[in-house]
Amino acid sequence: MSDNGKVEPLSSRLMKMVIVGHVDHGKSTLVGRLMSDTDSLPTGKLDFVKDICTRQGKEFEFAFLLDALEEEQDQGITIDTSQIFFNTKKRRYVIIDAPGHKEFLKNMVTGAANAESALLLIDAYEGVQEQSRRHGYILKLLGLTQVAVVINKMDLVDYDPEVYYKIKSEYTEFLESLGVQAQEYIPVSAKLGINIAKTGDEMSWYKGPSVLQMLDQFEEEKTPVHLPFRFPVQDVYKFDERRIIAGRVESGTVKVGDELIFSPSNKSGVIKTIEAWSVENQPETAEASQSIGFTLTEQIFAERGDVAALKTELPIISTTFDVNVFWMGKRHLEKGRSYTLKLTTQEVTCEVVGFKKVVDASTLETLEDQDYLAKNDVAEVTLRTTRPVAFDLFGSIPTTGRFVLVDEYDVCGGGIITTYTPSKTDRLRDEIRHRDFHWLKSDIKPEERAYRNGHQSALILIVGPSGTGKAKLARHLEHKLFELNYQSYLLDGRNVALGVSADIESQHKKQEGEVVRRFGEVAKLFLDAGHVVISTSNVFNQEDHSDLRLLVEPCPVVEIFVTDDEEPEGNFEIKLSQAETEKEIEAANTVYKYLKDKKILTGHNYSI
Amino acid sequence: MDHLDELENQSIFILREAYKNFKNLAMLWSIGKDSTVLVWLARKAFFGHCPVPLVHIDTSFKIPAMIKYRDEFAKKWGLNLVVGGNQKALDEGMNHEKGRLVCCEALKTMGLQAIMEERGYTGLMLGIRRDEEGTRAKERYFSPRDKNFEWNFKDQPPELWDQFKTSFSPETHIRIHPILHWTELNVWEYIHREKIPIIDLYFANAEGKRYRSLGCEPCTVPIDSKARNVEEVIAELKDTTSAERSGRAQDQENTYAMQKLRARGYM
Ligand SMILES: Nc1nc2c(ncn2[C@@H]2O[C@H](COP(=O)(O)OP(=O)(O)O)[C@@H](O)[C@H]2O)c(=O)[nH]1
Numbered sequence: 112m113s114d115n116g117k118v119e120p121l122s123s124r125l126m127k128m129v130i131v132g133h134v135d136h137g138k139s140t141l142v143g144r145l146m147s148d149t150d151s152l153p154t155g156k157l158d159f160v161k162d163i164c165t166r167q168g169k170e171f172e173f174a175f176l177l178d179a180l181e182e183e184q185d186q187g188i189t190i191d192t193s194q195i196f197f198n199t200k201k202r203r204y205v206i207i208d209a210p211g212h213k214e215f216l217k218n219m220v221t222g223a224a225n226a227e228s229a230l231l232l233i234d235a236y237e238g239v240q241e242q243s244r245r246h247g248y249i250l251k252l253l254g255l256t257q258v259a260v261v262i263n264k265m266d267l268v269d270y271d272p273e274v275y276y277k278i279k280s281e282y283t284e285f286l287e288s289l290g291v292q293a294q295e296y297i298p299v300s301a302k303l304g305i306n307i308a309k310t311g312d313e314m315s316w317y318k319g320p321s322v323l324q325m326l327d328q329f330e331e332e333k334t335p336v337h338l339p340f341r342f343p344v345q346d347v348y349k350f351d352e353r354r355i356i357a358g359r360v361e362s363g364t365v366k367v368g369d370e371l372i373f374s375p376s377n378k379s380g381v382i383k384t385i386e387a388w389s390v391e392n393q394p395e396t397a398e399a400s401q402s403i404g405f406t407l408t409e410q411i412f413a414e415r416g417d418v419a420a421l422k423t424e425l426p427i428i429s430t431t432f433d434v435n436v437f438w439m440g441k442r443h444l445e446k447g448r449s450y451t452l453k454l455t456t457q458e459v460t461c462e463v464v465g466f467k468k469v470v471d472a473s474t475l476e477t478l479e480d481q482d483y484l485a486k487n488d489v490a491e492v493t494l495r496t497t498r499p500v501a502f503d504l505f506g507s508i509p510t511t512g513r514f515v516l517v518d519e520y521d522v523c524g525g526g527i528i529t530t531y532t533p534s535k536t537d538r539l540r541d542e543i544r545h546r547d548f549h550w551l552k553s554d555i556k557p558e559e560r561a562y563r564n565g566h567q568s569a570l571i572l573i574v575g576p577s578g579t580g581k582a583k584l585a586r587h588l589e590h591k592l593f594e595l596n597y598q599s600y601l602l603d604g605r606n607v608a609l610g611v612s613a614d615i616e617s618q619h620k621k622q623e624g625e626v627v628r629r630f631g632e633v634a635k636l637f638l639d640a641g642h643v644v645i646s647t648s649n650v651f652n653q654e655d656h657s658d659l660r661l662l663v664e665p666c667p668v669v670e671i672f673v674t675d676d677e678e679p680e681g682n683f684e685i686k687l688s689q690a691e692t693e694k695e696i697e698a699a700n701t702v703y704k705y706l707k708d709k710k711i712l713t714g715h716n717y718s719i
Numbered sequence: 720m721d722h723l724d725e726l727e728n729q730s731i732f733i734l735r736e737a738y739k740n741f742k743n744l745a746m747l748w749s750i751g752k753d754s755t756v757l758v759w760l761a762r763k764a765f766f767g768h769c770p771v772p773l774v775h776i777d778t779s780f781k782i783p784a785m786i787k788y789r790d791e792f793a794k795k796w797g798l799n800l801v802v803g804g805n806q807k808a809l810d811e812g813m814n815h816e817k818g819r820l821v822c823c824e825a826l827k828t829m830g831l832q833a834i835m836e837e838r839g840y841t842g843l844m845l846g847i848r849r850d851e852e853g854t855r856a857k858e859r860y861f862s863p864r865d866k867n868f869e870w871n872f873k874d875q876p877p878e879l880w881d882q883f884k885t886s887f888s889p890e891t892h893i894r895i896h897p898i899l900h901w902t903e904l905n906v907w908e909y910i911h912r913e914k915i916p917i918i919d920l921y922f923a924n925a926e927g928k929r930y931r932s933l934g935c936e937p938c939t940v941p942i943d944s945k946a947r948n949v950e951e952v953i954a955e956l957k958d959t960t961s962a963e964r965s966g967r968a969q970d971q972e973n974t975y976a977m978q979k980l981r982a983r984g985y986m
């Protein structure tokens with residue numbers, strides 16, 4: 112089909128390239144020039160724009176080919192990023208023209224985040240400017256390291272190699288401090304079309320590629336099929352008899368028959384089919400970047416936000432991690448405020464617990480003692496989420512190691528997860544995860560036990576200061592449930608300490624974590640047997656209670672907090688005053704009602 | 720994966736994000752090739768189903784064959800079709816002779832506005848593409864419109880790593896553009912691969928004319944062409960250098976016509 116001189120591009124893959132740099136350094140001009148010099152413009156487009164310029168008494172600008180908005184042409188600046196398509200002999204391109212003005216950084220980020228290679232423009236006459244550096248920094252943060260630098264407007268400095276070398280060495284030093292190496296520094300005149308699509312005699316001292324040749328040297332980003340399998344659940348569909356778990360494979364590959372673990376819930380399931388509509392053959396496998404859907408051999412409760420992975424290569428689950436962020440919000444990023452973290456398909460409330468380093472992105476200067484992040488700057492911060500999230504470090508799996516922050520309705524920041532130090536809870540969670548994988552399930556299903564017993568298993572924790580009547584209530588509650596033919600058992604922490612934990616020496620007593628773990632594991636066994644386990648405790652603190660919740664997951668936990676505090680802090684299901692607790696009959700009734708309401712006590716469906 | 724798979728996978732991802740995040744979502748179906756591909760992609764994304772209503776804004780000036788095609792496929796594919804329009808303006812004699820931009824705004828933009836208000840849609844999916852013209856090249860996948868339907872193109876939300884703007888204040892709505900990243904050629908290549916039935920106005924008739932872009936009869940001019948089927952259209956497009964929308968009169972009306980129309984809620 113190339114008989115009229117047009118050559119079919121060699122590769123049908125699209126190279127996504129962004130052009131960044133300081134305002135007025137010639138980005139839009141360069142793109143317009145590239146389009147026009149490679150005959151990529153639609154017929155009449157050039158004349159059309161030239162005609163507008165004459166009519167409006169303006170000098171023709173190649174930039175007007177992209178800056179299509181009236182305001183852009185009036186002010187001669189790019190306000191928003193444009194994406195245009197063009198071909199070389201080698202392949203097809205989409206070129207993303209990003210605005211260079213500081214005001215429009217979020218538009219630059221939008222453009223750059225979608226690219227796999229970048230040209231960074233520097234005006235030879237003005238030299239390295241604020242946005243030249245900021246954009247360099249942001250490219251690095253976005254993980255875009257395939258970069259060539261273009262030194263433009265060489266016509267304004269008489270094509271002087273001295274100017275070129277000076278800028279080259281200054282900017283090389285800057286990029287080095289970021290750990291980035293530009294592939295080339297190309298001296299050009301975008302306006303005059305020198306070293307863009309063709310080379311000229313003006314700069315015979317430069318032996319490197321033209322811009323067009325450079326583009327063809329960039330390498331296409333590989334889809335991450337070789338990395339561990341990650342599948343964030345996007346949605347679950349039940350349009351017909353199939354229950355399809357839909358989402359996109361972010362990395363790795365998967366096949367029918369694979370066992371998947373869903374994080375953070377730790378549920379597991381085996382892929383029964385990979386579904387697809389209007390295809391010749393039903394797929395048996397799927398790989399990174401495919402939007403797919405599958406059914407499982409067993410119905411489990413999976414929902415949007417869960418990340419499916421293979422058992423041998425699970426993601427990290429935590430609530431606290433260190434990140435690098437850049438900020439685009441009008442309001443500062445600061446401590447004490449809540450933001451929404453969007454990571455893969457997970458959405459969770461988070462806050463900044465510490466600013467480790469705040470950097471002025473245009474100078475790389477550290478802003479000492481600053482504990483907020485202003486628009487256009489970057490920082491290393493520690494984030495804490497209200498619920499555990501499943502993620503990877505950006506360095507290991509980029510697509511599950513990056514996120515955005517939403518302030519009210521707007522996406523205001525973006526970032527990557529750099530490091531993570533497991534907390535005590537994280538280690539416990541990891542241990543539990545492994546315990547659950549190897550747990551031998553009884554042939555009697557939990558539902559069967561629940562049917563027989565007239566209730567689900569549940570853990571009831573009665574907590575609060577000592578001397579408030581907790582023990583009396585616990586005893587009464589155990590008895591009341593027993594009388595009603597329920598399987599209740601009061602598990603006393605002391606009894607566990609006397610036996611199971613008897614080997615914990617006094618010097619280890621401080622190591623409370625182990626005491627809690629053993630108590631929780633014992634409770635877990637009773638819960639597995641289908642009981643309602645009741646416990647009171649003065650020795651366990653708030654943190655221990657959340658560890659206990661973790662240990663017995665997914666079993667429901669009912670925490671009864673005995674306190675006279677009007678607005679007590681913490682995570683509990685029922686609050687009782689001391690006076691209420693002391694009337695143990697009424698108090699036990701309150702708990703009983705709650706258990707019925709929550710359908711933990713369902714009642715016997717048969718008579719004995 | 721080839722480039723069509725890549726485009727398809729990205730579009731499906733966006734369709735599913737839209738479906739998950741908007742309780743009251745609709746899709747605009749102009750009967751043209753782009754929105755028909757969008758309907759097809761929805762059926763891919765939702766495994767043979769199209770769980771959102773399809774809104775068609777009927778200006779009454781559409782080419783009759785379009786209405787016939789619309790009704791045929793709505794039935795065949797089991798689509799939930801919702802037809803909107805601006806009857807009041809028509810009763811008052813609105814047509815393109817009152818001015819093309821005035822007419823487009825009255826019959827299309829206001830017709831759309833009315834049906835959205837009536838049905839309470841907060842998300843609207845459209846088959847526009849970046850390569851169609853300059854202002855569309857600057858669009859987002861998820862693009863907010865304020866309560867007056869206006870597009871604030873000077874202050875668009877950042878869009879990175881496929882995290883889209885899905886939260887918005889009441890009274891505003893979001894336009895979702897799942898095939899924004901496709902080109903005209905991609906659309907035809909995909910129609911070819913998937914064997915999507917496309918209205919035959921796109922193919923050359925006995926007089927050697929075909930429509931490259933479909934709209935209202937008085938404002939859409941067919942081009943000279945010999946392309947009588949999908950393969951021939953693809954071959955023709957690979958050779959042409961003229962713009963896709965050059966047959967659409969409203970684009971040529973004045974210098975920033977499309978910007979003005981679109982800023983006020985046009986598709
Ligand atoms: N002399 C000269 N002027 C240039 C060159 N490239 C761009 N310009 C001018 O620099 C100004 C800013 O260009 P523009 O492309 O809008 O810059 P952007 O803000 O980086 O997109 C315009 O007036 C251009 O004509 C060049 O190579 N030489």
Ligand SMILES: [Mg+2]
Pocket residue numbers: 138139140174188189208209210211
């Ligand atoms: Mg520009």
